[in-house]
Amino acid sequence: GQSLEQPSEVTAVEGAIVQINCTYQTSGFYGLSWYQQHDGGAPTFLSYNALDGLEETGRFSSFLSRSDSYGYLLLQELQMKDSASYFCAVLNNAGNMLTFGGGTRLMVKP
Amino acid sequence: NAGVTQTPKFQVLKTGQSMTLQCAQDMNHEYMSWYRQDPGMGLRLIHYSVGAGITDQGEVPNGYNVSRSTTEDFPLRLLSAAPSQTSVYFCASSLGLAADTQYFGPGTRLTVL
Numbered sequence: 191g192q193s194l195e196q197p198s199e200v201t202a203v204e205g206a207i208v209q210i211n212c213t214y215q216t217s218g219f220y221g222l223s224w225y226q227q228h229d230g231g232a233p234t235f236l237s238y239n240a241l242d243g244l245e246e247t248g249r250f251s252s253f254l255s256r257s258d259s260y261g262y263l264l265l266q267e268l269q270m271k272d273s274a275s276y277f278c279a280v281l282n283n284a285g286n287m288l289t290f291g292g293g294t295r296l297m298v299k300p
Numbered sequence: 301n302a303g304v305t306q307t308p309k310f311q312v313l314k315t316g317q318s319m320t321l322q323c324a325q326d327m328n329h330e331y332m333s334w335y336r337q338d339p340g341m342g343l344r345l346i347h348y349s350v351g352a353g354i355t356d357q358g359e360v361p362n363g364y365n366v367s368r369s370t371t372e373d374f375p376l377r378l379l380s381a382a383p384s385q386t387s388v389y390f391c392a393s394s395l396g397l398a399a400d401t402q403y404f405g406p407g408t409r410l411t412v413l
Binding site: 281293 | 308350390402407
């Protein structure tokens with residue numbers, strides 16, 4: 191099976207940088223995805239890492255270390271609209287099933 | 301291009317009732333899936349399909365059935381509703397397998413009394 195751990199809540203101020211960590215234990219691993227979900231909304235895709243290293247998309251970056259079973263999402267130049275829940279999700283080695291973590295609630299304060 | 305649509309948006313059922321949650325996508329995506337999200341929790345995979353005529357179980361399939369007769373539609377059936385099935389249900393689709401960007405529908409909020 192798969193299990194993922196991420197902090198339940200993170201608070202940061204506008205303009206700051208925040209890192210949301212995700213550690214996982216899996217019986218098979220293909221890649222790590224990150225999704226954002228605003229209250230009452232649907233999840234939206236942020237990034238996907240299949241290989242070790244950093245992927246950058248605008249203000250958001252995602253990192254993966256397969257040997258450490260660890261990844262993180264880095265949000266720079268935080269804005270109030272970034273207040274949301276962020277989920278890491280592990281893709282199994284067949285590439286056909288995503289297992290989501292419990293989510294990290296990010297609160298951005300002025 | 302409507303993306304992924306789900307109906308209904310809200311539903312209240314009594315224990316033992318059955319119903320079908322509808323999901324449709326107009327992006328010609330092969331992969332479709334159903335998740336449930338309980339309050340303050342992550343999403344859990346119920347069933348998925350890699351193409352028309354092919355379905356498989358996810359992490360929490362008990363009490364739910366699916367079928368995929370067309371590429372566009374992927375309905376989820378609750379056979380005999382139980383209070384434990386009170387949740388928000390999301391349908392998602394992607395071009396290929398789950399490695400691709402998943403596009404989620406707006407969700408169905410289901411309450412079982």
